[in-house]
Structure formats: C-alpha cells, structure tokens
Amino acid sequence: AQSVTQLDSQVPVFEEAPVELRCNYSSSVSVYLFWYVQYPNQGLQLLLKYLSGSTLVKGINGFEAEFNKSQTSFHLRKPSVHISDTAEYFCAVTPPRTGNQFYFGTGTSLTVIP
Amino acid sequence: KAGVTQTPRYLIKTRGQQVTLSCSPISGHRSVSWYQQTPGQGLQFLFEYFSETQRNKGNFPGRFSGRQFSNSRSEMNVSTLELGDSALYLCASSALGFWDTEAFFGQGTRLTVV
Numbered sequence A: 001a002q003s004v005t006q007l008d009s010q011v012p013v014f015e016e017a018p019v020e021l022r023c024n025y026s027s028s029v030s031v032y033l034f035w036y037v038q039y040p041n042q043g044l045q046l047l048l049k050y051l052s053g054s055t056l057v058k059g060i061n062g063f064e065a066e067f068n069k070s071q072t073s074f075h076l077r078k079p080s081v082h083i084s085d086t087a088e089y090f091c092a093v094t095p096p097r098t099g100n101q102f103y104f105g106t107g108t109s110l111t112v113i114p
Numbered sequence B: 001k002a003g004v005t006q007t008p009r010y011l012i013k014t015r016g017q018q019v020t021l022s023c024s025p026i027s028g029h030r031s032v033s034w035y036q037q038t039p040g041q042g043l044q045f046l047f048e049y050f051s052e053t054q055r056n057k058g059n060f061p062g063r064f065s066g067r068q069f070s071n072s073r074s075e076m077n078v079s080t081l082e083l084g085d086s087a088l089y090l091c092a093s094s095a096l097g098f099w100d101t102e103a104f105f106g107q108g109t110r111l112t113v114v
Helices: none
Strands: A002-005 A010-014 A019-021 A024-027 A032-038 A044-050 A056-058 A064-068 A073-078 A087-094 A108-113 B005-007 B010-013 B019-024 B031-038 B042-050 B053-057 B064-068 B074-078 B087-094 B109-113
Touching (some): A044 A064, A044 A073, A073 A087, B005 B087, B010 B019, B019 B087, B019 B109, B031 B074, B053 B064, B074 B087
Parallel strands (some): A010 A108
Antiparallel strands (some): A002 A024, A019 A073, A056 A064, B005 B019, B019 B074, B031 B042, B031 B087, B042 B053, B087 B109
C-alpha cells in the first residue's frame, strides 16, 4: 500500500523569501512522485515529477524538488516566492502501470504575504 | 489543444437524488480517472477507465459508478445522494493509462447535496 504525508498543512511566507514544502511517502514498491498545484476553484496542474534518474527535478514556475530514497522524501522548494504562488500544493505518488491511480497527500496551503 | 472538460461546473442536488457528471478528455486520450476531493478526506481515487473498461476502482460504495464511451468521454453517476457526497469531483485523462506518467486534470464539478 502507498501513503503520502505532507507535514505542514499551512505555510505562510513573505514575498521573495524561499520556501520548502515537505512530503514523505511510504510504499512497498517503487513509485513515481509528483507535485501538483491547485488554485481556488480550479483543477490540479502538474508542477513536476520524478520518474527515475537525477534526484533533483526542476518544474514549472521556478519550483524544484529533490527525491531522497533513503528518507523516502520528495520536498518541494522555490528560492523566491511570488504572490501568485499562493495556492494549495499536493504531493502524490503512483506505482508504475497502475492507470494513473494517484495517492495524494492532504495538501499544503501556501500563503505568500506581501 | 483543448484540455479536460468537465460539465457541469456546479451542481446542487437534494439528498436521495441521483446525479451524473461528465468528463471529456483531451483529444486522443484513452484513459479517464475520477477523484473525489473533500476537506476532510482530501483527494481520493474513485475509478479509472481505459477503452471503455474499468481497470481500477477505489474504496467507494456501489452508489458510485461510471462508464466510458467509445469516444473516451466518461460519465460518473452517484445514486441515492448523501450529504457526505458533497465534494469537488475531478477527472483526469492520459493518453495511455498504464504506461503514462502524467495525467491532466479538469477543473472539476462542485457537487453540493442539501
């Protein structure tokens, strides 16, 4: 079975400051890892994904994440946030070849303060 | 290229009624997955269809059902609605399903049961 834990439900941060959103997962098999962003009243948009290879993954809007197999973590980072980054962020995993059956964390609400 | 389209965007139903939600995937995509998003339970996988066949099903009661048509459009039906069914229902499409590593989400249908 798979599970995802997002350690912080809410993260306030000042504009232009760095931010890290934490994600840990548990799985008995290899998984692909994802970060999605959801703006109010919208669906989910893919920020980045880790499938294999380099453990540092770069995504859209200046976000990046690092896969750490030993710590089963996939933390999301951005060196300088903007007001427009205010949104809900979801970490998700899926075992390969499971038909897009994602297991999502409970989400982290990022609020960027002017 | 048009994205994933869900209709209607908002719906209000009375307890005990049934409802049908629609999802049109990205052109050429053959896999459609459905998710329920609630504040208490977060994002939970309902089921996935590929080429008109249900391949995976989450842990939801039989009141939740779906189908997929030959043009890959999918519908989700909930019978005998309960107050707890109030949620944002998201669908996601991908080209190949099992072999894909990315799903594209629609904006969702907000269902309110009163």
